[in-house]
Amino acid sequence: MESGAQHAMARLMELYRLMARIRTFEEVALAAHAAGELPGYLHPSIGQEAVAAGVCSVLRRDDRITSTHRGHGHALAKGAEVKGMMRELFGRAGGVCRGKGGSMHIADFSIGMLGANGVVAGGIPIAVGAAQGLRLLGSDAIVACFFGDGAINRGPFLEGLNWAALYRLPVLFVCEDNAVAAFTAACTVTAGPGVVARAESCGVAAESVDGNDVEAVAEAAARLIARVRRGDGPQLLHARTYRLLGHTSTDQAAWRDPDEVTRARANDPLIRARDRLRAAGVAEADLDAILAEARAEMEAARADALQAPWPEAAEAWEDVQDIGAEPVEQL
Amino acid sequence: MDASFLSPTPTVETITLVEATRRAVAQEMRRDPFVWVLGEDVARGGIFGQYRGLIDAFGPERIVSTPISEATLMGAGLGAALVGTRPIIEMRIFDFALCAMDELVNQIAKIRYMFGGQAKPAVVIRAPHGLWRSSAAQHSQSLEAWFAHLPGLVVAVPATPADAAGLLVAAIRSDDPVLFFEPKALFGATGPVPEEIAPLPFGLARHVRGGDDLTLVCWSSIVPDCERAAQALERDGVGVDLFDLRTLWPWDESAVLASVARTRRLLVVHEAVRTGGFGGEIVARVVECLGPGALKAVRRVGAPRLPVPFSPPLEDAMRVTETKIIAAAKSLLAA
Ligand SMILES: Cc1ncc(C[n+]2csc(CCOP(=O)(O)OP(=O)(O)O)c2C)c(N)n1
Numbered sequence: 001m002e003s004g005a006q007h008a009m010a011r012l013m014e015l016y017r018l019m020a021r022i023r024t025f026e027e028v029a030l031a032a033h034a035a036g037e038l039p040g041y042l043h044p045s046i047g048q049e050a051v052a053a054g055v056c057s058v059l060r061r062d063d064r065i066t067s068t069h070r071g072h073g074h075a076l077a078k079g080a081e082v083k084g085m086m087r088e089l090f091g092r093a094g095g096v097c098r099g100k101g102g103s104m105h106i107a108d109f110s111i112g113m114l115g116a117n118g119v120v121a122g123g124i125p126i127a128v129g130a131a132q133g134l135r136l137l138g139s140d141a142i143v144a145c146f147f148g149d150g151a152i153n154r155g156p157f158l159e160g161l162n163w164a165a166l167y168r169l170p171v172l173f174v175c176e177d178n179a180v181a182a183f184t185a186a187c188t189v190t191a192g193p194g195v196v197a198r199a200e201s202c203g204v205a206a207e208s209v210d211g212n213d214v215e216a217v218a219e220a221a222a223r224l225i226a227r228v229r230r231g232d233g234p235q236l237l238h239a240r241t242y243r244l245l246g247h248t249s250t251d252q253a254a255w256r257d258p259d260e261v262t263r264a265r266a267n268d269p270l271i272r273a274r275d276r277l278r279a280a281g282v283a284e285a286d287l288d289a290i291l292a293e294a295r296a297e298m299e300a301a302r303a304d305a306l307q308a309p310w311p312e313a314a315e316a317w318e319d320v321q322d323i324g325a326e327p328v329e330q331l
Numbered sequence: 332m333d334a335s336f337l338s339p340t341p342t343v344e345t346i347t348l349v350e351a352t353r354r355a356v357a358q359e360m361r362r363d364p365f366v367w368v369l370g371e372d373v374a375r376g377g378i379f380g381q382y383r384g385l386i387d388a389f390g391p392e393r394i395v396s397t398p399i400s401e402a403t404l405m406g407a408g409l410g411a412a413l414v415g416t417r418p419i420i421e422m423r424i425f426d427f428a429l430c431a432m433d434e435l436v437n438q439i440a441k442i443r444y445m446f447g448g449q450a451k452p453a454v455v456i457r458a459p460h461g462l463w464r465s466s467a468a469q470h471s472q473s474l475e476a477w478f479a480h481l482p483g484l485v486v487a488v489p490a491t492p493a494d495a496a497g498l499l500v501a502a503i504r505s506d507d508p509v510l511f512f513e514p515k516a517l518f519g520a521t522g523p524v525p526e527e528i529a530p531l532p533f534g535l536a537r538h539v540r541g542g543d544d545l546t547l548v549c550w551s552s553i554v555p556d557c558e559r560a561a562q563a564l565e566r567d568g569v570g571v572d573l574f575d576l577r578t579l580w581p582w583d584e585s586a587v588l589a590s591v592a593r594t595r596r597l598l599v600v601h602e603a604v605r606t607g608g609f610g611g612e613i614v615a616r617v618v619e620c621l622g623p624g625a626l627k628a629v630r631r632v633g634a635p636r637l638p639v640p641f642s643p644p645l646e647d648a649m650r651v652t653e654t655k656i657i658a659a660a661k662s663l664l665a666a
Contacts, residue, residue: 125406
């Protein structure tokens with residue numbers, strides 16, 4: 001009994017560490033963006049870390065995931081290497097996608113991360129196909145497919161759920177419901193009772209979870225994944241969470257009700273994990289140390305990215321296609 | 332001395348284009364257990380019989396009849412390629428692929444690039460296209476030019492059974508995504524196809540016939556009309572150097588340039604709408620490479636910029652025909 005509780009706390013500690021790494025990765029990236037160090041813009045997932053951490057913590061390394069435009073957390077939680085990711089955000093040589101993708105197109109196939117996606121719901125058909133392919137290969141790996149609450153109003157959501165259910169594919173759909181779709185409250189543009197009912201209408205078993213409770217997410221994901229692995233067909237996890245920042249790094253989200261945001265801040269998944277750990281006897285200083293260590297890791301990655309060379313211009317011509325690739329133009 | 336017994340001639344059979352593609356798929360599925368087909372009604376043989384009998388040979392895990400979900404057909408094919416299989420995505424009729432443009436244009440064509448070379452989108456998208464039996468505006472389009480414009484894709488446009496089979500084998504084995512346009516109007520056309528189908532390299536035109544007076548470039552469903560036009564012109568003493576491009580991206584620029592350098596007259600013919608068609612690209616490249624002074628005359632023949640009408644006389648009015656090709660050639664020679 002005692003050792004079971006200890007084990008659970010050790011696990012929560014690891015989940016907290018993972019969430020702290022996701023949080024600080026994005027905070028450091030946002031600071032770098034504000035300082036003009038990285039081009040483009042970012043879609044921060046601050047406040048949503050428990051979904052990525054909880055789900056990916058119960059995946060195997062050879063399981064695959066597909067992700068969204070808000071995908072830093074998914075990539076890190078699946079095991080992507082921080083320096084390669086940070087360099088990618090900076091558009092530098094040594095980026096995990098060689099500077100071709102940036103924040104919105106992070107992928108790391110070496111750890112089964114089949115890509116963020118710049119198109120809402122774009123990962124859903126890819127995920128179900130990956131699951132179908134894995135079955136043909138004779139693999140027992142599964143696919144976790146992350147998407148936002150905005151994605152459930154796009155056609156590929158219906159197509160993908162029907163398809164996965166039809167062939168009983170090994171997919172865990174994860175609807176990361178942060179209550180907004182870009183600048184609009186998702187509930188104002190979504191008819192009917194929501195994602196769980198829509199999934200069930202396709203014969204996909206679904207359940208909702210408090211997406212800011214990392215242990216609850218991990219536990220629910222583990223249960224659903226066990227069913228997926230055992231051949232029960234696709235399952236859907238609806239994780240209710242909250243996007244604490246704006247849609248992108250340049251959006252202050254000033255249009256939101258300040259009281260709503262204040263309430264949400266108190267429900268921050270990192271704070272909740274800390275509270276639980278403290279209550280179990282973990283010292284505040286130890287929790288601070290985890291956060292500081294994560295921040296140091298991310299600042300080191302930022303410094304590394306900042307000093308990394310830019311890609312050679314001629315690399316723009318690489319990796320288009322083998323047959324019929326255009327020759328590099330004289331620059 | 333007859334030494335043919337030393338290298339036995341391969342068995343060659345005369346079959347239809349659609350049968351040639353069926354055999355190409357069957358051959359590749361036998362060769363590679365991770366080649367598979369997904370598409371509507373494919374377990375029933377496909378709507379043109381392209382997959383007839385393959386369900387019996389390969390089973391429902393590899394001949395997968397799907398829901399009418401074009402976006403997921405396209406996207407799932409991609410996902411399955413990302414984990415290492417080689418899907419053949421059957422689009423039934425190309426016009427329906429327009430429901431899957433995100434998956435084709437934003438995902439398949441760009442995924443290798445965006446991810447810095449990590450992804451291998453080894454899919455074949457089979458796309459029966461073009462005019463066929465009064466199918467009207469949403470089942471008759473030839474939109475190959477859109478996709479030649481799109482970085483990341485290989486675009487095949489065969490016109491004969493042998494070329495369709497050879498290019499399909501090459502497409503299945505290719506790590507690049509191949510958009511494989513098949514001329515519905517020529518599915519029943521027959522020609523010799525070897526029993527063992529070798530991959531045909533992309534980017535090599537078929538030199539259909541030689542001639543010194545003008546260069547004629549064409550592809551896909553219009554090729555037989557161009558051949559007949561060339562024969563008629565030859566009877567009138569006009570030599571036509573006729574090329575069937577077979578693939579639009581890459582296309583055989585050097586063969587066309589060498590021919591036009593000699594004939595100094597270029598006629599490009601396609602079934603697709605003339606405006607913005609790939610013929611314009613071919614003309615532009617020839618002028619850029621040879622210089623405007625090298626050319627005596629240039630013409631494009633294509634459809635007028637109209638949706639495809641239903642009624643046969645209306646459809647015929649916009650169709651590119653042998654007569655129109657001959658008229659264009661003659662005006663070219665007069666110039
Ligand atoms: C097909 C498509 N339409 C519109 C957009 C622009 N866009 C980017 S994110 C977003 C909101 C998506 O909402 P949701 O899926 O809930 O994810 P969230 O941004 O809330 O994390 C929109 C509309 C897009 N990327 N793709």
